[in-house]
Amino acid sequence: MVTGTAAGRPPSPAPGDPVLVVDDLVVEHRNRTSGEIFTAVDRVSLRIGAGQSLAVVGESGSGKTTLAMAATGLGPRTGGRIELLGRDLDALGRSELRALRPEVQVVFQDPHGSLDPRQSVRSGFAELRKLQPERTTWITDEALLERVRLSPALLDRYPHQLSGGQAQRVCIARALLMRPRLIVADEPTSGLDVSVQADVLRLLQEIRETTGAALLMISHDLAVVRSVCEAVIVMFRGQVVEAGACEQVFRAPTADYTRELLDAMPGSRWRSRR
Numbered sequence: 001m002v003t004g005t006a007a008g009r010p011p012s013p014a015p016g017d018p019v020l021v022v023d024d025l026v027v028e029h030r031n032r033t034s035g036e037i038f039t040a041v042d043r044v045s046l047r048i049g050a051g052q053s054l055a056v057v058g059e060s061g062s063g064k065t066t067l068a069m070a071a072t073g074l075g076p077r078t079g080g081r082i083e084l085l086g087r088d089l090d091a092l093g094r095s096e097l098r099a100l101r102p103e104v105q106v107v108f109q110d111p112h113g114s115l116d117p118r119q120s121v122r123s124g125f126a127e128l129r130k131l132q133p134e135r136t137t138w139i140t141d142e143a144l145l146e147r148v149r150l151s152p153a154l155l156d157r158y159p160h161q162l163s164g165g166q167a168q169r170v171c172i173a174r175a176l177l178m179r180p181r182l183i184v185a186d187e188p189t190s191g192l193d194v195s196v197q198a199d200v201l202r203l204l205q206e207i208r209e210t211t212g213a214a215l216l217m218i219s220h221d222l223a224v225v226r227s228v229c230e231a232v233i234v235m236f237r238g239q240v241v242e243a244g245a246c247e248q249v250f251r252a253p254t255a256d257y258t259r260e261l262l263d264a265m266p267g268s269r270w271r272s273r274r
């Protein structure tokens with residue numbers, strides 16, 4: 001459970017209560033030269049509750065990132081309805097939207113690209129604390145680094161002095177500092193050495209369990225999805241071709257495309273039986 005809400009925050013959702021509900025989301029892009037319209041996300045619906053984890057899988061270009069950004073109000077949307085923490089995003093004014101924004105934190109694929117190279121870990125935290133003074137008093141910098149299994153000795157390091165795994169943990173710490181109700185992790189381990197991938201995934205899991213945040217994970221790696229998420233939606237050319245509990249979808253996929261994804265996994269133990 002999320003506890004100790006800062007002033008003005010929406011009430012803490014109970015485990016399983018809806019954090020994000022998306023209905024018929026559409027994202028279209030217009031080609032500037034030809035004027036042609038490309039539908040990157042085509043009538044996608046999803047729901048994720050507090051403490052739950054949902055993965056979006058699909059090959060490159062299937063619309064995963066576009067969906068995740070639009071679904072959380074962080075990217076453009078052509079149509080559809082989004083409810084974040086019980087609030088219809090279209091019904092909110094600018095200041096209400098701004099107040100809701102810290103509730104969603106995104107961890108990207110390239111940790112070094114996400115961090116300001118001129119900022120030490122400590123000054124990066126300080127900047128966030130200045131932006132959100134009430135929300136961020138709950139933990140010290142040292143304890144925050146300990147929460148992501150990093151030594152407080154790293155506080156005065158700059159991004160180039162951190163390994164990929166350490167930098168990703170700093171990004172996760174920055175997200176955690178905001179006490180978000182929803183963490184979006186966009187291929188959070190694909191830029192990391194195999195040796196540290198599992199640790200970072202475990203950390204995201206642990207944060208979900210201990211804070212009650214919901215986790216929306218984007219990945220093309222089905223092994224990662226299976227190890228972290230309870231539910232999955234499979235995207236192909238902007239549409240959802242299959243959705244359900246991970247266990248069910250991996251054991252008995254119903255869509256040909258899901259079977260192809262499973263079969264394409266190198267040395268897959270989950271190769272579908274046809």
Ligand SMILES: Nc1ncnc2c1ncn2[C@@H]1O[C@H](COP(=O)(O)OP(=O)(O)OP(=O)(O)O)[C@@H](O)[C@H]1O
Pocket residue numbers: 029030038040058059060061062063064065066067220
């Ligand atoms: N601003 C944009 N203008 C035009 N087309 C776009 C824009 N952003 C994304 N697209 C297109 O939308 C489609 C979906 O892209 P998206 O990045 O969401 O896919 P993805 O599944 O996340 O892929 P990857 O795994 O490679 O990141 C792609 O064909 C992409 O080229």
